[in-house]
Amino acid sequence: MIQLYHVHKRYPNGVDALVDINMRIREGEFVFLTGPSGAGKTTLIKLLLVMERVTDGQILIGGRNVHVLRDGSIPFLRRNIGVVFQDFKLIRSRTVHENVAVALEILGIPRREVERRVMAILESVGLDNRASHLPSDISAGEQQRVAVARALVNEPAILIADEPTGNLDADLSVEIMGLLLEANRKGTSILLATHDRSLLDRYGLRTQTLNRGFLVEDRPRVDTGRPPTGPIPNVTGSRMSTFSSGGEP
Amino acid sequence: MKSGPLDYFAREAARTARTAPWLTAVSVLTVAIALVLVGLFAMVFFNASRLIGELGQSLSVNIYIKDAASSEDVAVAEKLVRQRQGVHDVRVLTPDMDRARNKALLDPTLLEGLDEEAIPGQAVIEAELDTKLQGRADVEELVSWARTIEAVQNVDDVSFGAEKLRLLFAVVEISRTVGTVLSIALLAGALFFVFSTIRLAVYARREEIEILRIVGATDAFIRAPFYIGGAAQGLLGALLAMAFLALLHVELRGLVHEVYLLNVSWSLMPPSMILWLLLGGPILGVLGSAVSIGRYLRT
Numbered sequence: 001m002i003q004l005y006h007v008h009k010r011y012p013n014g015v016d017a018l019v020d021i022n023m024r025i026r027e028g029e030f031v032f033l034t035g036p037s038g039a040g041k042t043t044l045i046k047l048l049l050v051m052e053r054v055t056d057g058q059i060l061i062g063g064r065n066v067h068v069l070r071d072g073s074i075p076f077l078r079r080n081i082g083v084v085f086q087d088f089k090l091i092r093s094r095t096v097h098e099n100v101a102v103a104l105e106i107l108g109i110p111r112r113e114v115e116r117r118v119m120a121i122l123e124s125v126g127l128d129n130r131a132s133h134l135p136s137d138i139s140a141g142e143q144q145r146v147a148v149a150r151a152l153v154n155e156p157a158i159l160i161a162d163e164p165t166g167n168l169d170a171d172l173s174v175e176i177m178g179l180l181l182e183a184n185r186k187g188t189s190i191l192l193a194t195h196d197r198s199l200l201d202r203y204g205l206r207t208q209t210l211n212r213g214f215l216v217e218d219r220p221r222v223d224t225g226r227p228p229t230g231p232i233p234n235v236t237g238s239r240m241s242t243f244s245s246g247g248e249p
Numbered sequence: 250m251k252s253g254p255l256d257y258f259a260r261e262a263a264r265t266a267r268t269a270p271w272l273t274a275v276s277v278l279t280v281a282i283a284l285v286l287v288g289l290f291a292m293v294f295f296n297a298s299r300l301i302g303e304l305g306q307s308l309s310v311n312i313y314i315k316d317a318a319s320s321e322d323v324a325v326a327e328k329l330v331r332q333r334q335g336v337h338d339v340r341v342l343t344p345d346m347d348r349a350r351n352k353a354l355l356d357p358t359l360l361e362g363l364d365e366e367a368i369p370g371q372a373v374i375e376a377e378l379d380t381k382l383q384g385r386a387d388v389e390e391l392v393s394w395a396r397t398i399e400a401v402q403n404v405d406d407v408s409f410g411a412e413k414l415r416l417l418f419a420v421v422e423i424s425r426t427v428g429t430v431l432s433i434a435l436l437a438g439a440l441f442f443v444f445s446t447i448r449l450a451v452y453a454r455r456e457e458i459e460i461l462r463i464v465g466a467t468d469a470f471i472r473a474p475f476y477i478g479g480a481a482q483g484l485l486g487a488l489l490a491m492a493f494l495a496l497l498h499v500e501l502r503g504l505v506h507e508v509y510l511l512n513v514s515w516s517l518m519p520p521s522m523i524l525w526l527l528l529g530g531p532i533l534g535v536l537g538s539a540v541s542i543g544r545y546l547r548t
Contacts (some may be wrong), residue, residue, distance in 0.1 A: 075467045077465075090460075091457045102460075102466075104463075106466040128378075
């Protein structure tokens with residue numbers, strides 16, 4: 001689903017944020033990306049979202065080389081990738097409902113269908129009674145659940161989470177992880193960047209460790225005896241929809 | 250049922266206007282004031298041009314013949330006059346006929362004891378000329394034609410009010426140049442104001458734009474609400490301008506017909522002008538928005 005070949009990222013100030021990264025995340029896999037601050041986790045996520053371009057090497061997402069993607073095609077790639085950030089990145093002037101709906105509205109989905117799908121996902125994250133609230137009127141945990149709902153509402157093939165539990169206490173972190181694991185169980189491939197060791201230890205998922213721009217460890221998934229966290233076994237075929245270079249709003 | 254994106258764009262455009270309501274109101278007023286002034290210039294220019302067109306539509310041309318002229322000289326001049334397209338009602342008056350006409354115009358008491366020869370009389374060729382004068386060049390062409398006739402032996406003078414026509418066209422052309430320059434300046438000012446308003450709205454919503462980009466919104470999707478907002482501001486400004494100009498039009502018509510007792514057969518504000526002013530507002534708004542959001546998205 002995601003493949004990185006000898007990826008190198010050097011910023012204009014000369015800093016090498018990533019050096020010769022080779023990585024492969026299979027369809028339906030849940031992978032932790034860890035490492036200390038400045039290790040290159042956020043840069044890697046920015047490269048996957050094409051918020052930054054690689055200096056060298058190649059990144060394939062759903063078989064598509066994002067290095068050669070034209071600017072006009074980037075939005076169509078991003079529609080296949082749900083994103084959750086540490087600071088939630090919710091639109092403050094919009095209600096919970098509107099924040100989630102925007103991920104469908106950009107696809108030009110009719111309003112009635114948007115309504116149905118938004119209410120369904122809000123119900124699944126336990127926020128259907130908060131639909132008309134502004135982000136400022138709900139708790140941090142609820143805000144992150146809204147962000148997860150927005151990331152999942154259009155059923156993306158991939159979900160990328162950058163420190164999604166960074167601003168949450170342990171209980172809320174478990175709650176958010178529960179939502180992500182449920183999405184993964186339904187077939188969404190997930191890459192979650194975190195430096196929270198307790199999270200890594202608790203779930204025992206495959207973990208890629210970065211340090212000073214180098215990939216220093218690829219630890220396979222270990223059985224923790226906890227509820228299943230992997231993809232459902234009969235997921236076949238790619239969920240990555242074809243993204244075109246234009247013609248949609 | 251409304252389609253999803255259009256409904257979304259309309260809602261977001263309204264939200265953009267609500268972000269800075271006073272600024273939006275001032276922007277609408279700026280467009281309105283600019284369009285009112287441009288509309289006034291256009292009205293003045295249109296009506297002046299129309300008036301000159303009417304004045305020059307049918308000219309009386311008088312070709313005065315010297316006393317020494319032979320009948321061949323008169324025939325040559327008359328032939329030249331008749332050759333021109335639009336010439337009709339050509340009459341050739343001998344000195345006696347001209348004298349008789351002048352005599353008829355004078356009070357009989359003034360003629361008592363007066364020698365008939367003392368009453369002026371000159372051979373003259375009179376003609377009516379249908380023209381479509383649209384500019385100074387047309388007047389100059391007419392002057393050149395008159396000079397051709399003047400060049401005929403024993404033709405004294407050709408008169409059709411050329412100097413007055415020249416003056417009128419000069420006034421119209423100067424006012425058109427001044428009006429065009431001022432209109433461009435006014436429209437540029439209004440454009441800058443709309444641009445600034447939208448730029449502030451874009452700046453206020455930069456975080457939101459960033460989030461939209463992350464979730465996969467295309468630039469067109471991000472731009473559309475700003476375009477609609479700009480077009481709505483422009484249209485509102487144009488409607489305000491039209492309302493003001495319509496009131497002014499009614500007042501002017503009253504003034505022209507009742508106070509100056511002029512029978513003006515045309516509308517002082519033609520439909521094409523109304524259409525251009527109505528289109529001008531949204532065009533200004535969309536242009537201002539396009540420049541503003543375009544600059545932001547390129548950064």
